[in-house]
C-alpha cells in the first residue's frame with residue numbers, strides 16, 4: 208500500500224499546502240504513514256486537483272524508502288530475501304499501527320493534522336460559566352426557578368427506588384398500613400418528580416434561549432464596532448460560523464450540560480449516602496468503581512474539548528469555502544470550476560470526518576469502560592450480597608435496594624461524565640466566541656470627538672503616510688500633501704494601485720494615517736466626532752452594494768434626517784436614476800439586492816443615496832466606472848448641479864480612470880506609487896507634459 212501510494216502520490220510526502228483557505232493545515236511526511244488511514248484519505252482528496260505535481264525519484268514513509276521505479280529482481284534467492292524483508296517490514300508497520308491506536312497512541316493526536324491559529328486565551332470552565340452568568344444575570348430568576356425545580360425533582364426521583372422496594376417487601380410481609388404509607392409516598396414522589404421535571408425543562412429551555420440571544424447580540428455588536436483592519440484579516444464565513452453554530456454550541460452549557468450535571472451529581476450523592484448506610488463495604492466498593500469511571504471521563508472530557516475546538520475551526524474554514532464559492536458563483540460557472548470548488552469543500556469535510564472519527568472512537572472507549580465497570584459492580588454486588596444473605600448479615604430487601612441504588616449511582620456518574628464531556632466541548636467552542644466578544648471596540652466609537660458648529664469643507668492632507676497593518680513594510684501612501692478648498696471639485700488620478708482609494712479611506716477614517724495628519728477646517732480629523740463626521744460625508748464607491756430591501760429604503764439608507772418620498776425621488780432624479788426606477792414593476796417599492804440591477808443602475812442608486820444625505824463633502828471613487836457614455840455625461844451633470852446649487856456648497860473629491868470624467872474639475876491631483884507627482888487643472892497638466900499628459904494621450908489613442 209505504501210509503495211503504491213508512494214509511487215502515485217509522492218508529492219504528498221513533502222511539506223505542502225493543499226486546497227484550503229487558511230495556511231493552517233500541513234500534510235507532511237511525518238503525518239503521512241501507513242497506519243493512519245485518515246491521512247491516506249487526505250492524500251486521495253488532494254490528488255485530482257494537483258495533476259501537475261512531478262513525482263520525486265524517491266521518498267520515504269516512516270523511514271521506509273519508497274522508489275518510483277519498479278524494482279528489478281536479479282535472481283530467485285534475492286527475490287525470496289526481499290519477500291521476507293517485506294513481510295518483516297509489514298509486520299513492523301502493523302505493530303506500529305496497533306500501538307498507535309491504543310489509548311495515548313499517536314493516532315489520537317490531532318496536533319499534526321490541523322494547526323489552529325490560537326489567538327484566543329484558553330477558556331476554563333469557570334471562566335466560561337462566569338461569562339455566561341454575566342450574560343444571563345439580568346434574568347437570574349429563571350435560573351433560580353430552574354435550579355429549585357431541579358433539586359426538588361432530583362430528591363423525588365432518588366426517593367422512588369426506596370419506596371418502590373419498601374412497598375414490594377411490605378406487601379410480601381403483609382404489613383398493610385406500612386404498604387399503604389409506602390405506596391402513598393411513592394405516588395407523591397412520582398407526582399412531584401413529574402411536575403418539577405416539567406418546570407425544570409421549561410426554565411432551562413428559556414434560559415438557553417435568552418443566553419443564545421444575548422450571546423449573538425453581544426458578539427454581533429462587538430464585531431460591528433471593530434476597526435476595518437479587523438475585517439481585512441477575518442473572513443465572512445468564519446465570523447458567521449461563530450455567530451451561528453458556535454453560539455448554539457456554547458448555549459448547550461446551561462440548557463443541557465449544567466442541568467444534567469447538577470441533577471446527576473445530586474442523585475449520585477443521595478444514592479452514595481444511601482448505599483453507605485445500607486452497607487459501607489459494598490458502598491465503598493461502588494465508590495471505587497465510580498472513581499475509576501470519573502478518572503476515565505476526565506481524560507475523555509479533555510479530549511472532547513480539544514476535538515470540539517478543532518471541529519469548530521474546520522467547520523469555519525469549510526464555511527469560508529462555501530461562502531466564497533456562493534458569492535463568486537458566476538465566476539465559478541463561467542470558468543467551469545465546480546469540481547475544484549467541490550474538491551476544496553470536500554477537503555475540509557474530510558478533515559471534519561477525520562476528527563469526528565477519532566471522537567467517535569474515543570466515545571467507543573468511554574462506553575466500553577463504562578460497560579465493564581457497570582457490570583462488574585452488579586456481579587460483585589450479587590456475589591458479595593448473596594454471600595452476606597447466606598451468612599444472614601443482610602436481608603433480601605436490603606440487597607435489592609443496594610443493587611437498585613448502585614445502578615443509580617453508576618448511571619448518574621455516567622451521565623455526569625457524558626455531560627462533562629459535552630460541557631468541555633461547549634467550553635472549547637466558546638474560546639473564539641468569548642475572545643471575539645471581549646475585543647474592545649474601535650477607538651473611534653469610544654472617544655467623544657469635536658462637533659463643529661459649521662463645516663465649510665476645507666480638507667488638508669499634510670505629509671500623510673500610511674501602510675496597511677497586514678502589509679507593514681509596504682508604504683501605500685507617502686508624504687502626501689494637498690488641500691481641497693470649500694466647494695472645490697478635486698480629482699485624483701493615477702495608475703491602478705497608486706493609492707487613490709487609500710487616500711479616500713483615510714479621509715473616511717476607515718484607517719488612520721501612520722504619519723502626518725488630515726485637517727478638516729483646521730481641526731485634525733482624528734479629533735472629530737466620528738458619527739458627526741460621517742453624517743456630513745457622502746461616498747460612492749467603486750462597486751456599490753445594495754441591501755436586500757426596496758429601492759426607496761436603499762436610497763434612504765444611513766440618512767438620519769426625516770426623509771419624505773419626494774426627497775428620495777428628487778435625489779434619484781439628480782442621480783439620473785428616476786427613469787429606470789419608475790420603469791420597474793413596483794417602482795421605488797421594488798425589492799432589490801446586489802444581483803438584480805446592472806452595475807450602472809447600482810451606481811446611480813448609490814449616487815442618489817449620497818446626494819440625499821446632503822453631504823458637505825462628496826467623495827466619488829470610480830462612481831462612473833460602470834456607466835455608459837450617456838450616463839457618464841449625466842453624472843458629470845450631477846457634479847455640475849452639485850456645484851451650481853448655491854444652497855448646498857459641497858467640496859467634491861472624484862477618483863476616475865476615465866480622464867474625460869474629470870476634465871472639468873477645478874484641480875487634478877496625479878498620484879504615482881503612493882506619492883503626489885503633479886497637481887493643477889487639466890490644461891496646466893497637459894502643458895506640463897508629465898504623467899497626466901501621458902495618461903491622457905494614451906486614453907485618447909485607445910479611443911481613436
Ligand SMILES: Nc1ncnc2c1ncn2[C@@H]1O[C@H](COP(=O)(O)OP(=O)(O)OP(=O)(O)O)[C@@H](O)[C@H]1O
Nearest residue numbers: 439675677678683702703704705706707708709710
Ligand atoms: N485592505 C488592504 N490591505 C492591504 N493592502 C491593501 C488594502 N487595500 C489596498 N491595498 C494595497 O494598497 C495599494 C493601493 O491600493 P488602492 O486601492 O489605494 O489603489 P488605487 O490607486 O485606488 O487603485 P485602483 O485605481 O485600481 O482602484 C495597492 O497595492 C493595494 O494592493
